[in-house]
Amino acid sequence: MTFREGPVTIVRREDYAPPPFWIDTVDLVFDLDPAKTRVLNRMRLRRNPDVAPQALRLDGEDLNLARVLVNGAGTSFRMDGQTLVLENLPEGNDPFELEIFTTCAPEKNTQLMGLYVSQGTFFTQCEAEGFRRITYFLDRPDVMASYTVTLRADKRQYPVLLSNGNLVESGDLEGPGNEGRHYAKWVDPHRKPCYLFALVAGNLVAREQRVVSRSGREHLLQVYVRQGDLGKTEHALSSLVKSVIWDEARFGLSLDLDRFMIVATSDFNMGAMENKGLNIFNTKYVLASQATATDTDYANIESVVGHEYFHNWTGNRITCRDWFQLSLKEGLTVFRDQEFSMDLCTTPSARAVKRIEDVRVLRTAQFPEDAGPMAHPVRPDSYVEINNFYTVTVYEKGAEVVRMMQTLVGREGFRRGMDLYFQRHDGQAVTCDDFAQAIADANPDSELARQLPVFKRWYSQAGTPRVQARGEFDAAAHTYTLTLTQSCPPTPGQADKQPFLIPVAVGLLDAHGRDLPLQLQDAAALTHGNTLVLSQASQQFVFTGIDAEPVPSLLRGFSAPVVLAMDLSDAQLLHLLAHDSDPFNRWEAGQRLALRRALAAIQADGAPATEPLDAGFIEGMRAVLRHPTLDAAFKELALTLPAESYIAEQLDVVDPQRVHTVREAMRRQLALALHADWVWAYEEHHDNGAAGPGALSAGRRALTGMALTMLCLAARETNEPIWPGRTYQRFKDAGNMTDRFNALSALVSSGQPLAAQALERFHAMFKDEALVLDKWFALQAGAPDRGGDILPRVRQLLTHPDFHLRNPNRARSVLFSYCSANPGAFHRPDAAGYVFWSEKVVEIDAFNPQVAARLARALDRWKKLAEPYRSAAREAIARVAAKSDLSNDVREVVTRALAD
Numbered sequence: 032m033t034f035r036e037g038p039v040t041i042v043r044r045e046d047y048a049p050p051p052f053w054i055d056t057v058d059l060v061f062d063l064d065p066a067k068t069r070v071l072n073r074m075r076l077r078r079n080p081d082v083a084p085q086a087l088r089l090d091g092e093d094l095n096l097a098r099v100l101v102n103g104a105g106t107s108f109r110m111d112g113q114t115l116v117l118e119n120l121p122e123g124n125d126p127f128e129l130e131i132f133t134t135c136a137p138e139k140n141t142q143l144m145g146l147y148v149s150q151g152t153f154f155t156q157c158e159a160e161g162f163r164r165i166t167y168f169l170d171r172p173d174v175m176a177s178y179t180v181t182l183r184a185d186k187r188q189y190p191v192l193l194s195n196g197n198l199v200e201s202g203d204l205e206g207p208g209n210e211g212r213h214y215a216k217w218v219d220p221h222r223k224p225c226y227l228f229a230l231v232a233g234n235l236v237a238r239e240q241r242v243v244s245r246s247g248r249e250h251l252l253q254v255y256v257r258q259g260d261l262g263k264t265e266h267a268l269s270s271l272v273k274s275v276i277w278d279e280a281r282f283g284l285s286l287d288l289d290r291f292m293i294v295a296t297s298d299f300n301m302g303a304m305e306n307k308g309l310n311i312f313n314t315k316y317v318l319a320s321q322a323t324a325t326d327t328d329y330a331n332i333e334s335v336v337g338h339e340y341f342h343n344w345t346g347n348r349i350t351c352r353d354w355f356q357l358s359l360k361e362g363l364t365v366f367r368d369q370e371f372s373m374d375l376c377t378t379p380s381a382r383a384v385k386r387i388e389d390v391r392v393l394r395t396a397q398f399p400e401d402a403g404p405m406a407h408p409v410r411p412d413s414y415v416e417i418n419n420f421y422t423v424t425v426y427e428k429g430a431e432v433v434r435m436m437q438t439l440v441g442r443e444g445f446r447r448g449m450d451l452y453f454q455r456h457d458g459q460a461v462t463c464d465d466f467a468q469a470i471a472d473a474n475p476d477s478e479l480a481r482q483l484p485v486f487k488r489w490y491s492q493a494g495t496p497r498v499q500a501r502g503e504f505d506a507a508a509h510t511y512t513l514t515l516t517q518s519c520p521p522t523p524g525q526a527d528k529q530p531f532l533i534p535v536a537v538g539l540l541d542a543h544g545r546d547l548p549l550q551l552q553d554a555a556a557l558t559h560g561n562t563l564v565l566s567q568a569s570q571q572f573v574f575t576g577i578d579a580e581p582v583p584s585l586l587r588g589f590s591a592p593v594v595l596a597m598d599l600s601d602a603q604l605l606h607l608l609a610h611d612s613d614p615f616n617r618w619e620a621g622q623r624l625a626l627r628r629a630l631a632a633i634q635a636d637g638a639p640a641t642e643p644l645d646a647g648f649i650e651g652m653r654a655v656l657r658h659p660t661l662d663a664a665f666k667e668l669a670l671t672l673p674a675e676s677y678i679a680e681q682l683d684v685v686d687p688q689r690v691h692t693v694r695e696a697m698r699r700q701l702a703l704a705l706h707a708d709w710v711w712a713y714e715e716h717h718d719n720g721a722a723g724p725g726a727l728s729a730g731r732r733a734l735t736g737m738a739l740t741m742l743c744l745a746a747r748e749t750n751e752p753i754w755p756g757r758t759y760q761r762f763k764d765a766g767n768m769t770d771r772f773n774a775l776s777a778l779v780s781s782g783q784p785l786a787a788q789a790l791e792r793f794h795a796m797f798k799d800e801a802l803v804l805d806k807w808f809a810l811q812a813g814a815p816d817r818g819g820d821i822l823p824r825v826r827q828l829l830t831h832p833d834f835h836l837r838n839p840n841r842a843r844s845v846l847f848s849y850c851s852a853n854p855g856a857f858h859r860p861d862a863a864g865y866v867f868w869s870e871k872v873v874e875i876d877a878f879n880p881q882v883a884a885r886l887a888r889a890l891d892r893w894k895k896l897a898e899p900y901r902s903a904a905r906e907a908i909a910r911v912a913a914k915s916d917l918s919n920d921v922r923e924v925v926t927r928a929l930a931d
């Protein structure tokens with residue numbers, strides 16, 4: 032494959048230069064054939080008058096070039112590697128026509144970038160640089176053109192022909208050689224960068240609905256799937272309708288197309304893609320039925336459908352000038368999808384649950400990234416392979432940066448800023464600076480506007496800042512002085528950091544757990560009544576009118592993506608756990624208490640304690656579980672111990688086996704000590720309003736599932752058969768996938784003998800449901816390790832007739848669940864997990880570099896590992912790096928991992 036050729040080039044943000052040519056229109060004609068698709072590309076170009084005249088260099092990859100014409104006549108050209116270079120183009124600024132005829136082989140496209148075939152249907156994926164695999168082009172986001180697309184194909188095999196925009200013509204093809212063939216012509220009324228181009232051709236059916244927007248315009252919304260899947264599209268379509276309504280209501284942004292389509296494919300490298308008017312989705316984020324999808328699946332579908340739809344404005348109407356600006360669209364659009372999901376919640380508690388879940392992702396995935404070899408700023412400065420920078424930093428930390436802007440200017444101020452952003456930049460390809468400037472300019476009196484250059488360090492400096500907080504109560508002066516000090520650890524290429532601008536939302540609790548009124552000595556230092564703005568290395572904030580020592584509740588709602596360090600006593604944390612009016616910090620207090628115990632047991636000398644938990648902690652947890660008014664969903668989150676990866680991040684040297692042993696011991700202890708409470712929780716929630724849809728019922732299902740897991744864990748210790756038996760019964764009788772899968776997972780994760788039987792039955796029930804089989808594989812590969820039993824199980828799963836390494840969802844279900852999400856099983860003292868990992872990275876890289884590069888990141892944090900893990904991991908990475916024919920994708924990841 033051609034991606035192995037040539038030297039590795041580093042692309043740098045500082046080298047950005049505008050394109051020497053503009054492409055105004057593109058007229059594409061496709062003759063679709065899996066073995067050999069013909070692409071006729073007729074473009075109108077003109078020189079960019081602002082750039083000194085130079086050759087036209089068109090990107091291409093894996094294309095067969097047949098013909099190049101300029102203004103209808105043959106022309107000289109040369110190839111520079113895969114780049115098509117045209118030197119003798121018409122001079123002057125007049126537009127000229129360029130016609131390029133190429134062919135490609137979609138059925139051989141295993142990378143799933145460009146034009147490919149999945150189950151007999153054609154799909155495209157062009158972001159970031161896949162369009163060059165379809166035709167020669169200026170494959171960069173700042174070149175925006177108007178597209179006309181004609182698709183021609185066999186009518187019987189490909190009855191549905193879709194592309195961006197509006198269908199303007201369709202019919203049967205005539206003439207010799209065209210028997211049984213038809214065509215469709217699509218015109219996209221909006222200019223767009225080529226990464227938003229899409230086509231789909233196949234035998235599909237659609238669920239559709241018409242909606243009328245506020246302006247009175249009618250739109251047709253469609254969800255296309257394969258024949259048998261139509262019954263599973265209701266939720267995706269209703270999520271799309273909700274997205275359309277929400278974006279109008281919250282941001283005044285209406286759908287700008289007559290027709291908006293979603294198409295699902297089971298072969299897709301990521302979640303979904305926001306192609307203009309023709310979103311292409313992984314089936315995982317479209318298909319759902321009560322029988323096959325869990326509550327989490329339903330929630331994910333809603334948020335991904337929203338995310339892609341919201342890109343229509345934040346990404347498509349206003350796009351990125353270059354790929355370094357990726358967070359301009361991704362951070363902002365994640366923020367928007369998070370707000371969408373929160374706004375759909377009907378209770379404040381459900382909103383808080385969503386916020387906790389989002390923060391959990393940030394802390395368990397992004398914080399490690401920001402501390403490891405792949406750490407990069409939200410707006411990176413350089414890359415080898417841009418696909419490696421679709422990261423939790425660009426997405427989730429980027430969303431936190433936007434959220435901090437909203438916190439600093441308020442919700443209304445943020446809306447004003449968004450309005451100004453669209454007013455200024457609609458139809459343009461812009462930068463993160465442009466976005467921040469618009470939000471600041473619309474709010475000239477805000478702290479954001481006053482300190483914009485300081486705030487923008489969030490875009491340029493990598494690493495997770497650490498805020499150390501110290502509180503001092505002065506009884507005589509009736510003051511409470513909070514000292515906040517910040518620092519940020521070095522990251523690759525960035526040794527010294529300047530202070531960040533950090534909004535710290537605060538509360539002070541009295542002895543009864545009530546919020547004290549907040550009054551600062553310097554009144555102006557309090558933004559929106561509860562937010563301190565830290566922008567220097569160290570600052571003091573003096574609260575007045577305080578009569579007794581309060582318990583501080585800092586960083587409420589997780590107001591900034593930082594690590595907050597504060598020496599609160601157990602009693603103070605238990606006070607917050609019992610009373611904090613901020614649900615996020617209430618949850619956080621429980622996490623801190625648990626973390627403290629985990630770290631103590633891990634760091635103690637000798638064998639780890641079998642009972643790391645004390646009565647105070649257990650009673651605190653019991654009080655949460657039995658609480659009369661807290662939501663079940665919140666309880667489930669509060670009783671979930673911090674993840675092994677999160678615990679590991681708090682340690683300088685990590686023994687993954689010890690982390691696993693200690694966390695399992697804590698789980699076992701909670702299972703046994705709260706046995707009667709888990710029974711109560713199960714009885715109270717399992718069929719009491721747990722059946723319906725909606726967040727409240729979902730919370731009950733989640734807590735019921737947790738109770739079963741705990742009861743099965745306890746049964747393992749006590750050898751009593753009742754709860755495993757009831758769990759198996761529930762598994763069999765469940766009326767929905769959430770309950771069924773939770774019961775199955777309770778049996779598997781507690782290592783019950785009944786698990787084998789249940790797994791077999793589950794497979795037989797769902798053998799034709801690909802997405803359910805993914806869960807079946809993932810559950811087994813992600814199960815807690817007992818005596819090294821998971822790796823042999825994983826190897827066995829790879830030989831299962833239903834396992835297909837080339838299908839990204841299936842590959843992820845086994846390999847990622849094992850290598851990235853099951854540290855206790857992956858990090859083996861005999862290094863066999865690492866050897867397995869290196870084999871699979873190399874094997875997958877040969878046909879799909881993007882998926883391989885994701886898997887390659889599983890060992891990012893190897894330098895933190897204790898011996899013998901550290902040396903063994905290094906050796907495994909070095910073994911991958913030693914391969915001479917790696918893709919740039921994997922090469923970049925392993926090179927960075929091995930760098931000093």
Ligand code: B3K
Nearest residue numbers: 158159303304305418421
């Ligand atoms: N923009 C796409 C991601 C494309 C990934 C390319 N490697 C999906 C999204 O963020 O909405």
Ligand code: ZN
Nearest residue numbers: 338342361364
């Ligand atoms: Zn996105």
